[in-house]
Amino acid sequence: MSVRPINLRRRGPTLDADCSDGDLAAAVADGSEPALAEIYRRYGAAVHGTALAVLKDRSLAEDVTQLVFVTFWERPDRFDPARGSLRSLLVSIAHNRGIDVLRSNASRARREERDAVENRLVAVPDPVAGEAWHELSSAVLSTALASLEADQREAIELAYFGGRTYREVATELSVPEGTVKSRIRRGLERLRVVLDSQGLR
Amino acid sequence: MTVTHDDDWFDLLGAYALGAIETEEGDAIRVHLDGCDACAERVQELLEVAGQLAPEVVPPPAVWDRVRDEINAGGARQATRFGPSKHRWLLGAAAVVLLVAGLAVGRVTTSDESRTDLSELASAAERAPGSRTVGLSSPSGALVATVVIPVSGPGFLLADGLDAVDAGQTYQLWAVTSEGTVSIAILGNHPEVVALGAPGPFDALAITVEPASGSVVATGEAIAATA
Numbered sequence: 001m002s003v004r005p006i007n008l009r010r011r012g013p014t015l016d017a018d019c020s021d022g023d024l025a026a027a028v029a030d031g032s033e034p035a036l037a038e039i040y041r042r043y044g045a046a047v048h049g050t051a052l053a054v055l056k057d058r059s060l061a062e063d064v065t066q067l068v069f070v071t072f073w074e075r076p077d078r079f080d081p082a083r084g085s086l087r088s089l090l091v092s093i094a095h096n097r098g099i100d101v102l103r104s105n106a107s108r109a110r111r112e113e114r115d116a117v118e119n120r121l122v123a124v125p126d127p128v129a130g131e132a133w134h135e136l137s138s139a140v141l142s143t144a145l146a147s148l149e150a151d152q153r154e155a156i157e158l159a160y161f162g163g164r165t166y167r168e169v170a171t172e173l174s175v176p177e178g179t180v181k182s183r184i185r186r187g188l189e190r191l192r193v194v195l196d197s198q199g200l201r
Numbered sequence: 202m203t204v205t206h207d208d209d210w211f212d213l214l215g216a217y218a219l220g221a222i223e224t225e226e227g228d229a230i231r232v233h234l235d236g237c238d239a240c241a242e243r244v245q246e247l248l249e250v251a252g253q254l255a256p257e258v259v260p261p262p263a264v265w266d267r268v269r270d271e272i273n274a275g276g277a278r279q280a281t282r283f284g285p286s287k288h289r290w291l292l293g294a295a296a297v298v299l300l301v302a303g304l305a306v307g308r309v310t311t312s313d314e315s316r317t318d319l320s321e322l323a324s325a326a327e328r329a330p331g332s333r334t335v336g337l338s339s340p341s342g343a344l345v346a347t348v349v350i351p352v353s354g355p356g357f358l359l360a361d362g363l364d365a366v367d368a369g370q371t372y373q374l375w376a377v378t379s380e381g382t383v384s385i386a387i388l389g390n391h392p393e394v395v396a397l398g399a400p401g402p403f404d405a406l407a408i409t410v411e412p413a414s415g416s417v418v419a420t421g422e423a424i425a426a427t428a
Contacts, residue, residue, distance in 0.1 A: 032384075037415045041414055046257050087252060095220055141254070156254070164221060188219075188247050
């Protein structure tokens with residue numbers, strides 16, 4: 001028995017690598033696993049990078065990444081193209097779940113233990129060393145971050161990657177809560193201007 | 202919560218965009234955002250910025266495998282919330298049958314023990330009245346896989362000569378229909394028995410080798426197809 005190979009590309013399925021996030025989300029709502037695979041291909045690294053930056057633990061970050069895409073598979077209607085990008089939705093789910101994990105007692109204990117070890121090694125009192133953030137960041141983002149005041153960067157870093165509330169940050173830095181919130185907001189707005197000017201978003 | 206749109210409030214939205222608020226504060230903010238488009242838009246802009254803070258890190262290939270296994274095990278979503286799609290094979294149906302058989306669905310493709318049970322289910326499906334089987338052969342004519350299509354319930358692919366490919370690749374099964382080529386299942390890099398769900402109508406079936414996460418569009422020539 002011989003078989004004539006089928007050129008599948010010529011047959012023109014309705015989904016391809018050029019289709020919009022909205023089209024893919026609609027296909028996911030219709031149960032298309034390849035559409036979810038394409039979304040994963042586009043944003044898996046952003047999601048995983050976020051989970052990893054928050055949790056600093058490969059295994060936990062992989063669990064969160066898995067959870068993000070399963071969550072989206074179950075609730076694709078959470079994406080509304082009119083309200084924001086699919087990327088920011090998925091990253092924000094990753095960040096929220098990462099924070100949840102971080103705030104649970106078990107992982108917090110593990111993390112503090114690890115931080116304590118790191119602190120001994122590098123002899124830095126601050127558990128989240130600012131330099132590490134720069135090493136991890138892309139060149140473009142590094143440029144944007146460099147444009148921030150040091151205290152703005154510190155507040156954003158402790159809050160976003162450290163999983164602290166602004167109250168915890170205030171306590172940690174011994175500054176008023178209002179000051180912390182203000183640093184975070186001014187820092188984010190500054191980043192927005194710089195990232196916009198570099199066409200990053 | 203009474204909101205004054207002043208600097209203090211906008212500062213709080215900044216902290217909210219970073220997830221740096223207490224749970225109760227977050228609940229109150231969400232209530233406000235539901236009714237205030239201007240604030241919702243402002244938060245969205247800050248979320249887009251926050252979403253750029255972390256560097257991108259490609260997850261290991263195994264993570265997609267776990268996503269795929271989990272969504273295939275939880276196929277009830279389609280049946281209950283969206284109804285069946287005419288282009289899809291109901292992967293969920295396979296999961297339901299396996300649950301009835303008392304298996305842990307998540308282990309279907311990972312455990313030798315459950316693979317044996319899957320083989321038994323496939324054999325039972327093959328013997329069921331009205332079932333048909335379709336052979337997929339390589340271009341050289343060797344039979345490499347058989348697809349069992351029962352009258353109702355899940356279908357199965359039984360591989361017989363699909364050699365293991367790299368961990369970064371997977372076999373993927375496609376249905377060629379009058380409306381295009383649609384993916385039926387991502388088979389893994391060394392498939393033996395794979396549950397497919399209840400098949401829809403098709404003109405032909407084909408198997409390609411794709412990157413491990415599977416492809417939306419087949420990227421290669423078929424390595425096997427129905428006659």
